[in-house]
Amino acid sequence: MVELPAGTPPRRADARRNISAIVEAATRCLAEDPGVSMSAIATAAGVGRMTLYGHFESRSALVAVVVEHALDRAEAELSAVDVTGDPYDAMTRLLDASWTVTFRNGGLVQAADQALSPDLLERAHTQLVDRAKSVLRRGRSEGRFRKDMPLDWQVTAVQSLLHGAATAVHQGALTAARAPGLVTTSALALLAVPPAPSSGP
Amino acid sequence: MVELPAGTPPRRADARRNISAIVEAATRCLAEDPGVSMSAIATAAGVGRMTLYGHFESRSALVAVVVEHALDRAEAELSAVDVTGDPYDAMTRLLDASWTVTFRNGGLVQAADQALSPDLLERAHTQLVDRAKSVLRRGRSEGRFRKDMPLDWQVTAVQSLLHGAATAVHQGALTAARAPGLVTTSALALLAVPPAPSSGP
Numbered sequence: 239m240v241e242l243p244a245g246t247p248p249r250r251a252d253a254r255r256n257i258s259a260i261v262e263a264a265t266r267c268l269a270e271d272p273g274v275s276m277s278a279i280a281t282a283a284g285v286g287r288m289t290l291y292g293h294f295e296s297r298s299a300l301v302a303v304v305v306e307h308a309l310d311r312a313e314a315e316l317s318a319v320d321v322t323g324d325p326y327d328a329m330t331r332l333l334d335a336s337w338t339v340t341f342r343n344g345g346l347v348q349a350a351d352q353a354l355s356p357d358l359l360e361r362a363h364t365q366l367v368d369r370a371k372s373v374l375r376r377g378r379s380e381g382r383f384r385k386d387m388p389l390d391w392q393v394t395a396v397q398s399l400l401h402g403a404a405t406a407v408h409q410g411a412l413t414a415a416r417a418p419g420l421v422t423t424s425a426l427a428l429l430a431v432p433p434a435p436s437s438g439p
Numbered sequence: 440m441v442e443l444p445a446g447t448p449p450r451r452a453d454a455r456r457n458i459s460a461i462v463e464a465a466t467r468c469l470a471e472d473p474g475v476s477m478s479a480i481a482t483a484a485g486v487g488r489m490t491l492y493g494h495f496e497s498r499s500a501l502v503a504v505v506v507e508h509a510l511d512r513a514e515a516e517l518s519a520v521d522v523t524g525d526p527y528d529a530m531t532r533l534l535d536a537s538w539t540v541t542f543r544n545g546g547l548v549q550a551a552d553q554a555l556s557p558d559l560l561e562r563a564h565t566q567l568v569d570r571a572k573s574v575l576r577r578g579r580s581e582g583r584f585r586k587d588m589p590l591d592w593q594v595t596a597v598q599s600l601l602h603g604a605a606t607a608v609h610q611g612a613l614t615a616a617r618a619p620g621l622v623t624t625s626a627l628a629l630l631a632v633p634p635a636p637s638s639g640p
Contacts, residue, residue, distance in 0.1 A: 386624075387621055387624065387625070388621075390607075390612060391613060394612070394613070395600055395603060398603025399596055402595050402599025402602075406591075411595070412591070412592060420589075423587075424592075427628055427631070427633060428625050428628045432628060433634045
Protein backbone atom coordinates (compact mmCIF):
# COMPACT_ATOMS: atom_id res chain seq x y z
CA MET A 239 0.00 0.00 0.00
CA VAL A 240 1.48 3.35 -1.02
CA GLU A 241 1.42 5.93 1.75
CA LEU A 242 -0.01 9.32 0.87
CA PRO A 243 0.47 12.46 2.94
CA ALA A 244 -1.64 12.46 6.12
CA GLY A 245 -4.62 14.81 5.96
CA THR A 246 -5.51 14.04 2.34
CA PRO A 247 -9.27 14.67 2.29
CA PRO A 248 -11.30 11.48 2.70
CA ARG A 249 -13.47 12.21 -0.36
CA ARG A 250 -10.36 11.57 -2.41
CA ALA A 251 -10.37 7.91 -1.36
CA ASP A 252 -10.89 6.76 -4.96
CA ALA A 253 -7.97 8.82 -6.17
CA ARG A 254 -5.79 7.42 -3.40
CA ARG A 255 -6.75 3.88 -4.30
CA ASN A 256 -6.00 4.56 -7.97
CA ILE A 257 -2.61 6.09 -7.27
CA SER A 258 -1.74 3.21 -5.01
CA ALA A 259 -2.83 0.65 -7.63
CA ILE A 260 -0.92 2.50 -10.37
CA VAL A 261 2.33 2.70 -8.39
CA GLU A 262 2.14 -0.94 -7.37
CA ALA A 263 1.33 -2.11 -10.91
CA ALA A 264 4.05 0.13 -12.37
CA THR A 265 6.61 -1.30 -9.92
CA ARG A 266 5.82 -4.86 -11.02
CA CYS A 267 5.67 -3.96 -14.74
CA LEU A 268 8.90 -1.93 -14.76
CA ALA A 269 10.78 -4.58 -12.80
CA GLU A 270 9.90 -7.10 -15.51
CA ASP A 271 10.34 -4.81 -18.49
CA PRO A 272 12.05 -1.42 -18.11
CA GLY A 273 10.57 -0.34 -21.43
CA VAL A 274 6.94 -1.16 -20.56
CA SER A 275 4.38 1.30 -22.00
CA MET A 276 2.02 3.56 -20.06
CA SER A 277 -0.91 1.68 -21.64
CA ALA A 278 0.34 -1.63 -20.29
CA ILE A 279 0.77 -0.08 -16.83
CA ALA A 280 -2.79 1.33 -16.96
CA THR A 281 -4.13 -2.10 -17.89
CA ALA A 282 -2.16 -3.82 -15.12
CA ALA A 283 -3.45 -1.25 -12.61
CA GLY A 284 -7.05 -1.67 -13.80
CA VAL A 285 -7.44 2.02 -14.66
CA GLY A 286 -7.95 3.87 -17.93
CA ARG A 287 -5.24 5.85 -19.68
CA MET A 288 -7.07 9.09 -18.85
CA THR A 289 -6.98 8.26 -15.14
CA LEU A 290 -3.31 7.29 -15.37
CA TYR A 291 -2.33 10.56 -17.07
CA GLY A 292 -4.60 12.45 -14.67
CA HIS A 293 -2.35 11.37 -11.82
CA PHE A 294 1.03 11.18 -13.60
CA GLU A 295 1.55 13.65 -16.41
CA SER A 296 4.40 11.71 -17.99
CA ARG A 297 6.08 8.33 -17.93
CA SER A 298 9.16 9.77 -16.30
CA ALA A 299 7.04 11.37 -13.54
CA LEU A 300 5.58 7.93 -12.81
CA VAL A 301 8.98 6.23 -12.91
CA ALA A 302 10.34 8.80 -10.44
CA VAL A 303 7.51 8.07 -7.97
CA VAL A 304 7.91 4.31 -8.42
CA VAL A 305 11.63 4.52 -7.80
CA GLU A 306 11.24 6.77 -4.76
CA HIS A 307 8.69 4.33 -3.35
CA ALA A 308 10.98 1.36 -4.06
CA LEU A 309 13.88 3.18 -2.39
CA ASP A 310 11.79 3.91 0.72
CA ARG A 311 10.86 0.26 0.93
CA ALA A 312 14.44 -0.91 0.33
CA GLU A 313 15.74 1.49 2.96
CA ALA A 314 13.20 0.24 5.47
CA GLU A 315 14.10 -3.40 4.76
CA LEU A 316 17.85 -2.88 4.82
CA SER A 317 17.70 -0.74 7.97
CA ALA A 318 15.91 -3.59 9.70
CA VAL A 319 18.84 -5.95 9.09
CA ASP A 320 20.83 -6.75 12.21
CA VAL A 321 24.42 -5.97 11.22
CA THR A 322 25.91 -6.55 14.65
CA GLY A 323 27.70 -9.67 15.84
CA ASP A 324 29.87 -11.96 13.73
CA PRO A 325 30.70 -10.17 10.45
CA TYR A 326 30.11 -13.36 8.42
CA ASP A 327 26.63 -13.76 9.85
CA ALA A 328 25.95 -10.03 9.50
CA MET A 329 27.05 -10.12 5.85
CA THR A 330 24.89 -13.19 5.22
CA ARG A 331 21.80 -11.42 6.60
CA LEU A 332 22.62 -8.28 4.63
CA LEU A 333 23.09 -10.28 1.41
CA ASP A 334 19.76 -12.04 1.90
CA ALA A 335 17.98 -8.71 2.28
CA SER A 336 19.97 -7.17 -0.58
CA TRP A 337 19.03 -10.08 -2.82
CA THR A 338 15.33 -9.52 -2.13
CA VAL A 339 15.66 -5.83 -2.95
CA THR A 340 17.83 -6.39 -6.05
CA PHE A 341 15.67 -9.14 -7.47
CA ARG A 342 12.36 -7.41 -6.82
CA ASN A 343 13.52 -4.23 -8.45
CA GLY A 344 15.10 -5.92 -11.48
CA GLY A 345 14.45 -3.80 -14.55
CA LEU A 346 13.49 -0.87 -12.34
CA VAL A 347 17.14 0.06 -12.10
CA GLN A 348 17.37 0.17 -15.89
CA ALA A 349 14.13 2.15 -16.20
CA ALA A 350 15.43 4.46 -13.50
CA ASP A 351 18.74 5.05 -15.25
CA GLN A 352 16.88 6.70 -18.07
CA ALA A 353 14.34 8.65 -16.03
CA LEU A 354 16.00 9.33 -12.73
CA SER A 355 17.49 12.48 -11.30
CA PRO A 356 21.14 12.30 -10.22
CA ASP A 357 19.97 12.93 -6.63
CA LEU A 358 17.80 9.83 -6.53
CA LEU A 359 20.45 7.71 -8.25
CA GLU A 360 23.02 8.86 -5.70
CA ARG A 361 20.62 8.05 -2.88
CA ALA A 362 19.90 4.58 -4.32
CA HIS A 363 23.58 3.89 -4.55
CA THR A 364 24.57 5.24 -1.16
CA GLN A 365 21.97 3.48 0.92
CA LEU A 366 22.86 0.08 -0.49
CA VAL A 367 26.59 0.59 -0.36
CA ASP A 368 27.09 2.25 3.02
CA ARG A 369 25.63 -0.59 5.02
CA ALA A 370 27.76 -3.16 3.17
CA LYS A 371 30.84 -1.02 3.69
CA SER A 372 30.38 -0.81 7.44
CA VAL A 373 30.05 -4.59 7.78
CA LEU A 374 33.06 -5.06 5.51
CA ARG A 375 35.13 -2.56 7.46
CA ARG A 376 34.37 -4.33 10.72
CA GLY A 377 35.03 -7.77 9.23
CA ARG A 378 38.35 -6.56 7.86
CA SER A 379 39.47 -5.06 11.16
CA GLU A 380 38.41 -8.20 13.04
CA GLY A 381 40.45 -10.35 10.66
CA ARG A 382 37.39 -12.12 9.22
CA PHE A 383 37.50 -10.57 5.74
CA ARG A 384 40.60 -10.29 3.59
CA LYS A 385 42.35 -6.93 3.43
CA ASP A 386 44.51 -7.55 0.36
CA MET A 387 41.83 -6.01 -1.88
CA PRO A 388 40.42 -2.49 -1.76
CA LEU A 389 37.16 -2.21 0.18
CA ASP A 390 35.53 -0.51 -2.80
CA TRP A 391 36.35 -3.46 -5.02
CA GLN A 392 34.83 -5.86 -2.51
CA VAL A 393 31.62 -3.81 -2.62
CA THR A 394 31.71 -3.78 -6.45
CA ALA A 395 32.33 -7.54 -6.56
CA VAL A 396 29.43 -8.32 -4.22
CA GLN A 397 27.11 -5.99 -6.14
CA SER A 398 28.19 -7.60 -9.41
CA LEU A 399 27.27 -11.04 -8.06
CA LEU A 400 23.85 -9.76 -6.90
CA HIS A 401 23.13 -8.17 -10.28
CA GLY A 402 24.49 -11.14 -12.24
CA ALA A 403 22.27 -13.52 -10.28
CA ALA A 404 19.20 -11.29 -10.69
CA THR A 405 19.77 -11.14 -14.45
CA ALA A 406 20.24 -14.92 -14.62
CA VAL A 407 16.96 -15.46 -12.78
CA HIS A 408 15.11 -13.00 -15.02
CA GLN A 409 16.54 -14.86 -18.05
CA GLY A 410 15.44 -18.22 -16.66
CA ALA A 411 19.01 -19.52 -16.28
CA LEU A 412 18.77 -19.79 -12.47
CA THR A 413 15.84 -20.27 -10.10
CA ALA A 414 14.83 -17.53 -7.69
CA ALA A 415 14.90 -20.11 -4.90
CA ARG A 416 18.51 -21.06 -5.58
CA ALA A 417 19.95 -17.62 -6.30
CA PRO A 418 20.31 -15.99 -2.86
CA GLY A 419 22.16 -18.99 -1.42
CA LEU A 420 24.59 -19.02 -4.34
CA VAL A 421 25.17 -15.28 -4.09
CA THR A 422 25.86 -15.53 -0.37
CA THR A 423 28.17 -18.55 -0.63
CA SER A 424 30.06 -16.94 -3.50
CA ALA A 425 30.34 -13.52 -1.87
CA LEU A 426 31.60 -14.96 1.41
CA ALA A 427 34.13 -17.17 -0.42
CA LEU A 428 35.40 -14.08 -2.18
CA LEU A 429 35.61 -12.03 1.03
CA ALA A 430 37.06 -14.71 3.31
CA VAL A 431 40.65 -14.52 4.45
CA PRO A 432 42.40 -17.06 2.22
CA PRO A 433 43.95 -20.05 4.00
CA ALA A 434 47.65 -19.56 4.70
CA PRO A 435 49.81 -21.45 2.19
CA SER A 436 50.94 -24.69 3.77
CA SER A 437 54.50 -24.22 4.97
CA GLY A 438 57.24 -26.64 3.98
CA PRO A 439 58.65 -29.31 6.33
CA MET B 440 44.19 -3.72 -39.70
CA VAL B 441 40.82 -4.97 -40.93
CA GLU B 442 41.12 -7.88 -43.33
CA LEU B 443 39.14 -7.61 -46.54
CA PRO B 444 38.38 -10.53 -48.86
CA ALA B 445 41.39 -11.61 -50.93
CA GLY B 446 41.19 -10.62 -54.56
CA THR B 447 39.76 -7.15 -53.93
CA PRO B 448 41.10 -5.15 -56.91
CA PRO B 449 44.25 -3.14 -56.08
CA ARG B 450 42.83 0.12 -57.50
CA ARG B 451 40.43 0.03 -54.53
CA ALA B 452 43.33 0.57 -52.10
CA ASP B 453 41.89 3.92 -50.96
CA ALA B 454 38.53 2.38 -50.23
CA ARG B 455 40.18 -0.43 -48.29
CA ARG B 456 42.18 2.06 -46.22
CA ASN B 457 39.03 4.07 -45.52
CA ILE B 458 37.01 1.04 -44.45
CA SER B 459 39.84 -0.09 -42.23
CA ALA B 460 40.16 3.37 -40.64
CA ILE B 461 36.38 3.62 -40.15
CA VAL B 462 36.07 0.22 -38.48
CA GLU B 463 39.03 0.89 -36.20
CA ALA B 464 37.77 4.34 -35.24
CA ALA B 465 34.23 3.04 -34.72
CA THR B 466 35.53 0.28 -32.44
CA ARG B 467 37.31 2.82 -30.23
CA CYS B 468 34.40 5.29 -30.26
CA LEU B 469 31.69 2.72 -29.53
CA ALA B 470 33.71 1.15 -26.73
CA GLU B 471 33.85 4.55 -25.04
CA ASP B 472 30.31 5.64 -25.82
CA PRO B 473 27.76 3.14 -27.15
CA GLY B 474 25.59 6.05 -28.32
CA VAL B 475 28.32 7.82 -30.35
CA SER B 476 27.08 9.47 -33.56
CA MET B 477 28.06 8.62 -37.13
CA SER B 478 29.49 12.15 -37.48
CA ALA B 479 31.80 11.62 -34.52
CA ILE B 480 32.93 8.29 -35.98
CA ALA B 481 33.63 9.94 -39.37
CA THR B 482 35.69 12.64 -37.65
CA ALA B 483 37.65 10.07 -35.61
CA ALA B 484 38.32 8.06 -38.78
CA GLY B 485 39.43 11.16 -40.69
CA VAL B 486 36.83 10.69 -43.44
CA GLY B 487 33.79 12.72 -44.51
CA ARG B 488 30.22 11.71 -43.76
CA MET B 489 29.66 10.99 -47.46
CA THR B 490 32.55 8.52 -47.48
CA LEU B 491 31.30 6.93 -44.27
CA TYR B 492 27.78 6.43 -45.62
CA GLY B 493 29.24 5.31 -48.96
CA HIS B 494 30.75 2.31 -47.18
CA PHE B 495 28.15 1.73 -44.45
CA GLU B 496 24.58 2.59 -45.35
CA SER B 497 23.42 2.80 -41.71
CA ARG B 498 24.74 3.01 -38.19
CA SER B 499 23.54 -0.52 -37.45
CA ALA B 500 25.35 -1.87 -40.53
CA LEU B 501 28.56 -0.32 -39.20
CA VAL B 502 27.98 -1.62 -35.66
CA ALA B 503 27.44 -5.13 -37.04
CA VAL B 504 30.78 -5.02 -38.89
CA VAL B 505 32.56 -3.58 -35.85
CA VAL B 506 31.17 -6.28 -33.60
CA GLU B 507 31.99 -9.06 -36.04
CA HIS B 508 35.55 -7.72 -36.28
CA ALA B 509 35.80 -7.49 -32.46
CA LEU B 510 34.51 -11.04 -32.14
CA ASP B 511 37.07 -12.35 -34.63
CA ARG B 512 39.82 -10.65 -32.66
CA ALA B 513 38.48 -11.90 -29.32
CA GLU B 514 38.20 -15.43 -30.68
CA ALA B 515 41.76 -15.32 -31.94
CA GLU B 516 43.04 -14.04 -28.57
CA LEU B 517 41.06 -16.48 -26.48
CA SER B 518 41.94 -19.43 -28.73
CA ALA B 519 45.60 -18.62 -28.18
CA VAL B 520 45.25 -19.07 -24.39
CA ASP B 521 46.88 -22.24 -23.12
CA VAL B 522 44.13 -23.89 -21.10
CA THR B 523 46.07 -27.08 -20.37
CA GLY B 524 47.90 -27.90 -17.16
CA ASP B 525 46.88 -26.85 -13.65
CA PRO B 526 43.27 -25.60 -13.75
CA TYR B 527 44.10 -22.65 -11.46
CA ASP B 528 46.86 -21.48 -13.74
CA ALA B 529 44.72 -22.14 -16.82
CA MET B 530 41.84 -20.13 -15.32
CA THR B 531 44.24 -17.31 -14.42
CA ARG B 532 45.50 -17.10 -18.01
CA LEU B 533 41.96 -17.26 -19.35
CA LEU B 534 40.80 -14.50 -16.98
CA ASP B 535 43.68 -12.26 -18.01
CA ALA B 536 42.79 -12.65 -21.68
CA SER B 537 39.05 -12.30 -20.93
CA TRP B 538 39.72 -9.10 -19.01
CA THR B 539 41.54 -7.61 -22.00
CA VAL B 540 38.66 -8.50 -24.30
CA THR B 541 35.94 -7.35 -21.88
CA PHE B 542 37.61 -4.07 -21.05
CA ARG B 543 38.55 -3.21 -24.62
CA ASN B 544 35.06 -3.83 -25.87
CA GLY B 545 33.35 -1.93 -23.05
CA GLY B 546 30.41 -0.01 -24.48
CA LEU B 547 30.54 -2.12 -27.63
CA VAL B 548 28.46 -4.74 -25.88
CA GLN B 549 25.81 -2.15 -25.11
CA ALA B 550 25.89 -0.73 -28.64
CA ALA B 551 25.70 -4.29 -29.94
CA ASP B 552 22.69 -5.15 -27.79
CA GLN B 553 20.70 -2.59 -29.72
CA ALA B 554 22.03 -3.30 -33.20
CA LEU B 555 23.04 -6.92 -33.18
CA SER B 556 21.41 -9.96 -34.72
CA PRO B 557 20.56 -12.82 -32.33
CA ASP B 558 23.06 -14.97 -34.24
CA LEU B 559 25.99 -12.69 -33.52
CA LEU B 560 24.94 -12.24 -29.88
CA GLU B 561 24.74 -16.00 -29.49
CA ARG B 562 28.18 -16.37 -31.05
CA ALA B 563 29.64 -13.67 -28.77
CA HIS B 564 28.22 -15.43 -25.76
CA THR B 565 29.20 -18.96 -26.72
CA GLN B 566 32.81 -18.33 -27.59
CA LEU B 567 33.49 -16.62 -24.27
CA VAL B 568 31.59 -19.10 -22.18
CA ASP B 569 32.60 -22.44 -23.69
CA ARG B 570 36.28 -22.03 -23.00
CA ALA B 571 35.62 -21.06 -19.37
CA LYS B 572 33.28 -24.01 -18.97
CA SER B 573 35.85 -26.52 -20.15
CA VAL B 574 38.48 -25.26 -17.71
CA LEU B 575 35.89 -25.24 -14.92
CA ARG B 576 34.76 -28.76 -15.73
CA ARG B 577 38.32 -30.05 -15.60
CA GLY B 578 39.08 -28.15 -12.39
CA ARG B 579 35.95 -29.55 -10.77
CA SER B 580 36.74 -33.12 -11.78
CA GLU B 581 40.33 -32.76 -10.57
CA GLY B 582 39.11 -31.49 -7.20
CA ARG B 583 40.59 -28.01 -7.67
CA PHE B 584 37.31 -26.09 -8.05
CA ARG B 585 34.31 -26.49 -5.77
CA LYS B 586 31.42 -28.60 -7.01
CA ASP B 587 28.75 -27.45 -4.53
CA MET B 588 27.56 -24.78 -6.98
CA PRO B 589 26.19 -25.26 -10.49
CA LEU B 590 28.79 -24.85 -13.22
CA ASP B 591 26.54 -22.31 -14.96
CA TRP B 592 26.46 -20.15 -11.85
CA GLN B 593 30.24 -20.22 -11.61
CA VAL B 594 30.40 -18.95 -15.21
CA THR B 595 27.81 -16.25 -14.41
CA ALA B 596 29.67 -15.21 -11.27
CA VAL B 597 33.02 -14.90 -13.08
CA GLN B 598 31.41 -12.95 -15.94
CA SER B 599 29.72 -10.66 -13.42
CA LEU B 600 33.07 -9.89 -11.81
CA LEU B 601 34.63 -9.13 -15.22
CA HIS B 602 31.78 -6.82 -16.20
CA GLY B 603 31.61 -5.17 -12.77
CA ALA B 604 35.34 -4.43 -12.91
CA ALA B 605 35.14 -3.10 -16.48
CA THR B 606 32.29 -0.78 -15.48
CA ALA B 607 34.20 0.40 -12.40
CA VAL B 608 37.24 1.22 -14.54
CA HIS B 609 35.14 3.07 -17.11
CA GLN B 610 33.58 5.07 -14.23
CA GLY B 611 37.00 5.87 -12.81
CA ALA B 612 36.40 3.94 -9.57
CA LEU B 613 39.18 1.44 -10.27
CA THR B 614 42.38 1.64 -12.31
CA ALA B 615 42.82 -0.46 -15.44
CA ALA B 616 46.16 -1.61 -14.06
CA ARG B 617 44.64 -2.94 -10.86
CA ALA B 618 41.46 -4.48 -12.25
CA PRO B 619 42.61 -7.75 -13.87
CA GLY B 620 44.52 -8.85 -10.75
CA LEU B 621 41.50 -8.16 -8.55
CA VAL B 622 39.17 -10.01 -10.91
CA THR B 623 41.48 -13.03 -10.99
CA THR B 624 42.06 -13.14 -7.23
CA SER B 625 38.34 -12.77 -6.58
CA ALA B 626 37.26 -15.31 -9.18
CA LEU B 627 39.74 -17.92 -7.94
CA ALA B 628 38.68 -17.34 -4.31
CA LEU B 629 35.10 -17.89 -5.36
CA LEU B 630 35.91 -21.05 -7.31
CA ALA B 631 38.37 -22.62 -4.87
CA VAL B 632 37.38 -25.66 -2.86
CA PRO B 633 36.62 -24.20 0.59
CA PRO B 634 38.90 -25.35 3.41
CA ALA B 635 37.41 -28.26 5.36
CA PRO B 636 35.88 -27.07 8.65
CA SER B 637 38.37 -27.74 11.43
CA SER B 638 37.32 -30.90 13.25
CA GLY B 639 36.87 -30.96 17.02
CA PRO B 640 39.43 -32.40 19.43
